[in-house]
Amino acid sequence: MTKATPIDAADRPRRRDAAATRAAILASARRAFAEAGYDGAGVREIAAGAGVTAMLVNRYFGSKEKLFAEVIAATMAAPTILTPQNLASPRLGETIARTLVEITRTGDTPLEGFLIMLHSASSKRAAEIGREQIEHGHQKTMASALRGALAPERAALILSMVAGIQVMRQMMGLPALAKAEPEALVKLLAPLFQQLIDGDTEASGR
Amino acid sequence: MTKATPIDAADRPRRRDAAATRAAILASARRAFAEAGYDGAGVREIAAGAGVTAMLVNRYFGSKEKLFAEVIAATMAAPTILTPQNLASPRLGETIARTLVEITRTGDTPLEGFLIMLHSASSKRAAEIGREQIEHGHQKTMASALRGALAPERAALILSMVAGIQVMRQMMGLPALAKAEPEALVKLLAPLFQQLIDGDTEASGR
DNA sequence: GATGAAAGTCTACAGGTGTAGATAAAATGA
DNA sequence: TCATTTTATCTACACCTGTAGACTTTCATC
Numbered sequence: 524m525t526k527a528t529p530i531d532a533a534d535r536p537r538r539r540d541a542a543a544t545r546a547a548i549l550a551s552a553r554r555a556f557a558e559a560g561y562d563g564a565g566v567r568e569i570a571a572g573a574g575v576t577a578m579l580v581n582r583y584f585g586s587k588e589k590l591f592a593e594v595i596a597a598t599m600a601a602p603t604i605l606t607p608q609n610l611a612s613p614r615l616g617e618t619i620a621r622t623l624v625e626i627t628r629t630g631d632t633p634l635e636g637f638l639i640m641l642h643s644a645s646s647k648r649a650a651e652i653g654r655e656q657i658e659h660g661h662q663k664t665m666a667s668a669l670r671g672a673l674a675p676e677r678a679a680l681i682l683s684m685v686a687g688i689q690v691m692r693q694m695m696g697l698p699a700l701a702k703a704e705p706e707a708l709v710k711l712l713a714p715l716f717q718q719l720i721d722g723d724t725e726a727s728g729r
Numbered sequence: 730m731t732k733a734t735p736i737d738a739a740d741r742p743r744r745r746d747a748a749a750t751r752a753a754i755l756a757s758a759r760r761a762f763a764e765a766g767y768d769g770a771g772v773r774e775i776a777a778g779a780g781v782t783a784m785l786v787n788r789y790f791g792s793k794e795k796l797f798a799e800v801i802a803a804t805m806a807a808p809t810i811l812t813p814q815n816l817a818s819p820r821l822g823e824t825i826a827r828t829l830v831e832i833t834r835t836g837d838t839p840l841e842g843f844l845i846m847l848h849s850a851s852s853k854r855a856a857e858i859g860r861e862q863i864e865h866g867h868q869k870t871m872a873s874a875l876r877g878a879l880a881p882e883r884a885a886l887i888l889s890m891v892a893g894i895q896v897m898r899q900m901m902g903l904p905a906l907a908k909a910e911p912e913a914l915v916k917l918l919a920p921l922f923q924q925l926i927d928g929d930t931e932a933s934g935r
Numbered sequence: 936g937a938t939g940a941a942a943g944t945c946t947a948c949a950g951g952t953g954t955a956g957a958t959a960a961a962a963t964g965a
Numbered sequence: 966t967c968a969t970t971t972t973a974t975c976t977a978c979a980c981c982t983g984t985a986g987a988c989t990t991t992c993a994t995c
Binding site for chain 2: 559560562563640641642643644645646650653654657658662666673675676677678679680682683684685686687688690691692694695696697698699700703707708711712714715718719
């Protein structure tokens, strides 16, 4: 046998380097959390993925909870489809839809933070950490960029739709979505997103 | 203090009744799974909620996994907002939106099956059970009731939106949604659902 | 009232969890 | 080359998990 099941550059007996080890643990944790959620991913498993021992994880991050918080913060900070500059695009609805469909098809990383959060939402503490990050990292940013009434609600609904699609397509693997023609989904979703972005119609009229 | 924390009719030393005990366990399990998910809810906890011992749970249901499957089947079978007869309504979009908003506000039971599934989606086995139920209990029913092209995809997207709102409003507790004016959310959501129901616009035009 | 079956509980096990403290190995300084 | 500090591991501990087998209590029927 070669080794255990190491990740990336962790297969060679990495030279003692605190920063690199920390990064390796963070990367392994990110992957493990995305796959199994907060409760499902064990510290020993995360450590093994980074090529170290479980105890080192706590030594670097204090506790599993703090490690999770840092992973969430890191993944949420990465640029996603929901960046402010994207909000300037004219056909933003289609952009969001297309990116979302593509990401949920390939399981790409830009929305990994969201996925981790969804997988971990059953844990109360993890949900709390995730909500904080979503609220400050996405919802408020989007809301301030949207014009018109009910901006916070509209922003939150956009995030809800993203979350819903991720749940059904990536987590549940609902065949109708998982095997759907990507372009067809984009055509269906684009006007929905656009509608929430514009916030037109009877949003003001009572 | 009265007793421990029993449920419903389990506070009085229930007369020995297999059917009633089974039902009590099922009810307790339903509540526990909805709150903590498959992994989060323990057999002992479920049993305590029904006023029995953990071993009795396995005696009645074989295993935790089988108990979960039965809970899911029961909650999914209950009538929800997504029933076929509702699909005949003219302003169905608004009906769905209003019901969804109301249910996610009060935490009412009609969508509890969905909530359980979302909380349990991190467990692979639980997700598999849930997907099967969703697919056959909702998605296919809806799809066959929808007219026009891409019916399966549109049905799945409606379910995705329901799931997304539940996640953000009930599980994450995103303030912008949790504290939003119900009627405002309905006004925002109704046209989105209606659009997926009608399936009009450029769905056919390429 | 005794008997047999049903309903429920007790004890226990093997495995897993996160984490604390002491210990070993490697790198860096003198 | 020796000493010191950093980096990483070993051992261990409480606790919790789902579940199996033996045991005790209650009920219904003869």
